[in-house]
Amino acid sequence: MSSPAxxxxxxxxxxxxxxxxxxxxxxxxxxxxxxxxxxxxQATVFATGAALGVQRSPYGLLYRNLVRPRFAPPAELEHPTxxxxxxxxxxxxxxxxxxxxxxxxxxAVEVGAALALVAAFLNAAFGLCLGCELYxxxxxxxxxx
Amino acid sequence: MLCFPAVVESxxxxxxILVVILAAAAAAGLWRRRTDxxxxxxxxxxxxxxxxxxAELGARATLVQFSSPACAPCTSARRVLSEAAxxxxxxxxxxxxxxxxxxxxxxxxxxxxxxxxxxxxxxxxVARASGVPTRPQLSEALALAGA
Numbered sequence: 001m002s003s004p005a006x007x008x009x010x011x012x013x014x015x016x017x018x019x020x021x022x023x024x025x026x027x028x029x030x031x032x033x034x035x036x037x038x039x040x041x042q043a044t045v046f047a048t049g050a051a052l053g054v055q056r057s058p059y060g061l062l063y064r065n066l067v068r069p070r071f072a073p074p075a076e077l078e079h080p081t082x083x084x085x086x087x088x089x090x091x092x093x094x095x096x097x098x099x100x101x102x103x104x105x106x107x108a109v110e111v112g113a114a115l116a117l118v119a120a121f122l123n124a125a126f127g128l129c130l131g132c133e134l135y136x137x138x139x140x141x142x143x144x145x
Numbered sequence: 146m147l148c149f150p151a152v153v154e155s156x157x158x159x160x161x162i163l164v165v166i167l168a169a170a171a172a173a174g175l176w177r178r179r180t181d182x183x184x185x186x187x188x189x190x191x192x193x194x195x196x197x198x199x200a201e202l203g204a205r206a207t208l209v210q211f212s213s214p215a216c217a218p219c220t221s222a223r224r225v226l227s228e229a230a231x232x233x234x235x236x237x238x239x240x241x242x243x244x245x246x247x248x249x250x251x252x253x254x255x256x257x258x259x260x261x262x263x264x265x266x267x268x269x270x271v272a273r274a275s276g277v278p279t280r281p282q283l284s285e286a287l288a289l290a291g292a
Contacts, residue, residue, distance in 0.1 A: 079215035
């Protein structure tokens, strides 16, 4: 079962949830204001998370430097891959919304923000592992060997 | 005609939409939390053999866990299930990588990981649960297999 994805250094599981909480707030602001700039800022954060891992995205760095030092170390560490995959999903949703908004589609910013908001909220509030949920479904979509 | 963009000019409407979205998401999250790990009985028509699984079946019951790599809930499920298998004789814990065995995942309608199938002594699938079962939930699941 070992692969490059599973041998990356494990991370504090509270980091991605903190990032998800900040994401929820930013996306709520995007929804309330309809601002494409706010959505673009969040999409950029998603992009850094997808490329470098949540721990090296702006929210992750905030967590590591401001929040984590105030608490005891986590009981367990988790794989960085599922949160990173969730960032990629967030980037896809907000990216499509921004392209649609640029093309003049009405309420594209709000709809994109709302969809990404639900995922971020579920992760922040319930620890729902979006990567775990989608991983198998995506594999199953491939034609049977 | 009610023009959608004009209606959502109002911040009050947007706030209401936000609240509704979060409430619906919270309800879904709570529902998922309630059903996670809970075993439901299934017909028992489907049978798995040791050859299917690549491992011996338990004399009284087999706990088949479908997992994915880097899946944190799968690690928790593994702990609960293997503890139960070690604690009671005749109960086997078999772990399957769902992506490695897509054939099994498809035929058994496994959509997410972790998914646990409870097999009776003859390998018949008598119960299934998705998400991480607690120890009481696992005991209930094993009871469905008569173990």
